[in-house]
Amino acid sequence: MNTQPIMADSKPLSDTTEEDALSLIDCGICLAEMEKPKALPCLHSFCLKCLKRVAHPPGSFICPLCQEKIPLPPAGVDGFRDNFFINQLKERKAIFTIGKVIMPCACCGTTDQQVAARCMDCNGFLCQQCVHSHKTLAPLKLHTVFTLDELRSGTVDTSKVMKEECCQKHKDQVLRWYCKTCDIPICRDCTVMEHTRPEHDYVTIESAVKGHLEEIKNLVTACEGISRRVNTAITKVDKVRAKLDGQLSEASKRLKDEESKAKEAFLKALQENVKTTTDQLNTIKMERYEKIEDEKTNLQHMKSKLSNALEMANQVMKSGSTHDVASNYSTLCKTLTQLKEIKTAGINHSLSAVKFTPSQMGSVEHVNLGTVSSTGPNPRDKNGKWVLEKEIGKEGQGKIKNGFGVAVDPNTTDIVIADDGDKNIKVSDSDGNYKRVLEGVLHQPHDVAVSSDGFHFITDCTAHVKVFSPDGTYLKQFPAISPDGKSSDTDGSILFGITIDSDGNLLVGSSKNCISKHKQDGTHISTIKTNIRPWFIGMTSQGKIVVCANIANTNAQIMDHMGNLLHSINTPHDAKSLVLRPWRPCGVCCKDDGIIYVSNYEKGGQGGIYSFTEDGEYLGCVTTDVTEAEGIALIDNDTLVVVQHGHPAKIFSYLEN
Numbered sequence: 001m002n003t004q005p006i007m008a009d010s011k012p013l014s015d016t017t018e019e020d021a022l023s024l025i026d027c028g029i030c031l032a033e034m035e036k037p038k039a040l041p042c043l044h045s046f047c048l049k050c051l052k053r054v055a056h057p058p059g060s061f062i063c064p065l066c067q068e069k070i071p072l073p074p075a076g077v078d079g080f081r082d083n084f085f086i087n088q089l090k091e092r093k094a095i096f097t098i099g100k101v102i103m104p105c106a107c108c109g110t111t112d113q114q115v116a117a118r119c120m121d122c123n124g125f126l127c128q129q130c131v132h133s134h135k136t137l138a139p140l141k142l143h144t145v146f147t148l149d150e151l152r153s154g155t156v157d158t159s160k161v162m163k164e165e166c167c168q169k170h171k172d173q174v175l176r177w178y179c180k181t182c183d184i185p186i187c188r189d190c191t192v193m194e195h196t197r198p199e200h201d202y203v204t205i206e207s208a209v210k211g212h213l214e215e216i217k218n219l220v221t222a223c224e225g226i227s228r229r230v231n232t233a234i235t236k237v238d239k240v241r242a243k244l245d246g247q248l249s250e251a252s253k254r255l256k257d258e259e260s261k262a263k264e265a266f267l268k269a270l271q272e273n274v275k276t277t278t279d280q281l282n283t284i285k286m287e288r289y290e291k292i293e294d295e296k297t298n299l300q301h302m303k304s305k306l307s308n309a310l311e312m313a314n315q316v317m318k319s320g321s322t323h324d325v326a327s328n329y330s331t332l333c334k335t336l337t338q339l340k341e342i343k344t345a346g347i348n349h350s351l352s353a354v355k356f357t358p359s360q361m362g363s364v365e366h367v368n369l370g371t372v373s374s375t376g377p378n379p380r381d382k383n384g385k386w387v388l389e390k391e392i393g394k395e396g397q398g399k400i401k402n403g404f405g406v407a408v409d410p411n412t413t414d415i416v417i418a419d420d421g422d423k424n425i426k427v428s429d430s431d432g433n434y435k436r437v438l439e440g441v442l443h444q445p446h447d448v449a450v451s452s453d454g455f456h457f458i459t460d461c462t463a464h465v466k467v468f469s470p471d472g473t474y475l476k477q478f479p480a481i482s483p484d485g486k487s488s489d490t491d492g493s494i495l496f497g498i499t500i501d502s503d504g505n506l507l508v509g510s511s512k513n514c515i516s517k518h519k520q521d522g523t524h525i526s527t528i529k530t531n532i533r534p535w536f537i538g539m540t541s542q543g544k545i546v547v548c549a550n551i552a553n554t555n556a557q558i559m560d561h562m563g564n565l566l567h568s569i570n571t572p573h574d575a576k577s578l579v580l581r582p583w584r585p586c587g588v589c590c591k592d593d594g595i596i597y598v599s600n601y602e603k604g605g606q607g608g609i610y611s612f613t614e615d616g617e618y619l620g621c622v623t624t625d626v627t628e629a630e631g632i633a634l635i636d637n638d639t640l641v642v643v644q645h646g647h648p649a650k651i652f653s654y655l656e657n
Contacts, residue, residue, distance in 0.1 A: 024315065025089045028065045029054065037086040038077065039328075042068045042305075043312045043335055045086050051077040066305055081331075084165055085316060085324040105130055118151060120144040165323045169194075175323055178208035183330035185323060209322045212329040219336035220313045225454065225470060226342050227306045229411045230299055236347055237296045243352040244288055251281060251356035251372070258358045258369045273369055280372040281354070288351050295347050302342055309335045343452050343504070349637045350592045386609075386622045386640065387655055390432055391648040393417065398426050398434030403643035405447030405497070405536065405631040406587075411454060413635050417643055418445035418458065425458060425468075430635055432651060438472045447536060447631065449498045449506065451520055457506055459495040463488040465508055465522070478522030480508045483529050488516075497537035497547070507545065509534025515545065515563070528563030536631060538588035538596065540614050546596055548585040550630075556585040556598055558616055567616030569598060572608075587632040587643070597622065599629035599642060609642060609652075623652060 027034045029050035036048035044065050055061040057076040060069050073079025104111050106124020113127040119134060121143040126134065134140040166187070167173045173187035181200040195202055259274050313336060316328050358370040392415070393400030401421025408415060413430040424439035425448055444461040451457070454470030464477035479488040480495055488495060488510060497509035505525060506518045515534055517525040530547055532554055538546035540558075544566065548556045556569035571583040584607075587599035594614045600607045607629045609622040628645040635641065640652040 024311070025086055033090060034083075034086055037083040038080040039083040039086075039331070040070050040080060041331055041335075042066050042070065043309050043331060045083045048077060051080070066301075066308065081327065082168065084327060085320055088321070088324070089315075089319070107133070115148070117145050117147045120146065165321075165327075175326070176205055177202045178205045178326055180208065185326040205322055205326050209325045209329075212325050212333075213317060216313055216317060216325070216329065216332055216336070219333060219340060220310060220317070222340040223306055223310055223313075223336050226340055227303065227310060229453065230303045230306060230342070232411045233347070234296060234299045234303065237292060237299065240347055240349055240352040241289075241292050241296075244285075244292070244354065247352065247354050248281065248285055251354055252278075254356045254358060255281075255369065262369065277356070277369060277372060281356070284354055284372065288354075291351055292347070305335075306339055306342070309339055348592055385655060386652045388623070388625055389639075389651045389653045391650050392428055392432030393426065394648040396434060397437070398428055400426060400643070400648055402645055403630060403647075403649055404445065404645065405459075406633045406641055406643045406649070407448045407450045408633045408635050408641065409450045409454065410452050414450075415633070415635075415641055415649075416448050416450055416456065417649060418448050418460075418631070420444045420446065421646075423460075425456065427472075430639070432649075436472055438468050438474075441466060441474050441477075446496055447498045447509075449500045451500060451504065455520065457498055457500075457520070459498045459508065461494050461496070463493055463495065465495060465498065465506070465518075467522075476522070478518070480510050480516035480518070481524045481527050482510065482512045482516070483514050483527045488512075497534045499537045499539055501539050502543065507537050507539070509537050509547070515547075528559075528561075530557070530559070530563060531565065532557060536587050538590045540590045540596065541592050541594055542614060544614055546588045546590065546598075548588045548598060550584060550586040550601055552582065552584045554585070555583070556588065558596075558614065567614075569596070569612050569616050570618075572600075572610045572612075572618045572621065587630050589632050589634050589640075591634060591637050593637075595619065597632055597634070597640065599626070599632045601629055601645075603628065609640065626650060 024045075025033050027047045027050055028044065029046050034045060034047045037045045038048050038051055039045045040063055042063050044063055046064070054064060055070075055072060055077050057072050060071045062068070063070050103115050103125060105113070105115055105127040106119070106122060107126050107130035110127055113129065115125040116128045117126050117131045118124070119126055126145070131145060134143050134145050165175050167175055167190060170187050170189040173189050175185040175187050177186045177188070177191055178184070179186045179190070179195045179200050179202045181202075182195065185205055186195050186202060191202060255274065255277060309332070312328070313332050316324050316332065320328070354372065356370055356372055359368045392398070393403070400417060400419050402419060403417050404420050405418040406415065414435065415428045415430060415432070417426050419426050423442050423445060424437050425442070425445055426437055427435045429435055438456060438458070442458065442460045446459045446461050449457045456468040458466045458468065460466060464479050466477050467475045469475055480493065481487060482491060482493065491512070494511040495508055496511065499507050501507060504520060506520060508516045508518065510516060511533060513530050513533055514527050515530060515537065516527045519525060532547060532549040533551070534547045535550040536548045540546065543561060545559045545561065546556060546569070547559065555571070557565055558567040558569065559565055569585060582602060584601045585598045586601035589597050591597070596612045596614065597609055598612065599609050606624055607626050608624040609626060609629065609632065611619040611622055613619060622640065626642050626644060627647050629642050630645050631643045633641045638654045642650045642652065644650065
């Protein structure tokens, strides 16, 4: 058993080598090769004697590797399933280590001669003299014998000629049947004793394994995707930690600079103020570190469970015999089915936000070097600004003709843009490099949302939401439901905006001035009425719904989950209360700290991106360097993607001065 910690940059499970496979034979308790290996429900295996040291009936015990609580069978440790697959891996290791260690002949017991072959019927290694006996003695002539060179070359399929496993209850009977009722391999005697029909349904083990392998393969594929997303989430946690360290360092440096400037005049008061402010930073540091480390520990725990399950499943599929597959099928499928439901919600990027702001010191009596803040960039903060980083979709395969909606994949931070001009969905990485396209069944792609597990939900000015898999395969479609219970595919509705709330449910905007709420499988949950057409929809961190209609002189609206109007987002004004632009709110996105960003669409001219509070209060102008702005989306709270109709998309970044 591999007891080494699993790092975020570990190699993919699909790249597992012979050395990795053989590492499964080491016991995680004694660290030696397992003797009489027993398999736990968590898929970890240990020596029988080692388990007896750590598990004492009755009740349960904690797995030494994954810390999962394991109930003890009524028979104690002996009741756990024997892991025959581990025994076969040990034999494989023996094949490759012969010559380096002394091994007795299974037939004559001598160690004087180096073993030269293996008899699949005797189930042991033979010296050269006994190999000769197998070829000449009548009772042994029919035995199947392979030389070590043949076994090491991998040219022979030993699983087809290995001695069949016998039933643990009926020692002289081979496991040739599979009880579908109990999900275990059984022998002939079992079929007439413990597993009789009609209470039990059993088939030949070969026919059962065909379906088992396909099911395990599908679950492995799904869990490998989860594993990749956990890796991505761990990387994001590390980035937030690194950014926090950098900002903590910068804040501390600025604090020290201010300390030096004021030290001579305000020494006594200064030292006390420095201590208080440093304590604030340290408090934030410890609180944030704890939250970040908790998140990473949880993700590492997920990854450890995924890695172990996938490693075992891949090895069973790659090297296991039919009995291995049958013996491991039930536990593998149960574990993999649970693991494929893992959700990676993503880390709150505001955890990395901390800054020290120097004060304008006044009198000697009231020394105040500055204040510590632990929130992200604020549009009101004059120490920073949004700047244009790049344009994307200008040329080549990823060229955007008429962009509308945009979403950011929460795991990969890929940018996903609905292109009405090409009738497809274009996907690029967060740097704007083209990756792939989703197409084939789309009419006029309008908006897109991406779930935490990578599924794409698209509205295309038809009556249905189109669903694509993470790899871009079209899966299905489903209609929205109006407040009177009518389906959008029967009442002439057209679907526009779409987003995903914090519970993973879809909010779909309809031309019938309503928002239809669905589970990701399309199941309808509820419908709320809106006062305006939901051209685009946003969700705040507090669960409020923001709707923009893309209609001139119509304010955007902030509603609660029941559709009750809370606030209007009115025409933005500058400090002199002068109208900045003709007001036509279009795209909308929301930041973790509650700030709402709205694009102002200006046909044939320059528009703008503006920011507001969750109460609809105007904060400021992000940029006017946009043309016919439609959908907008945020990457990690400090990067803004703006889709322009008929023009390339633009990426803006927030920079502090």
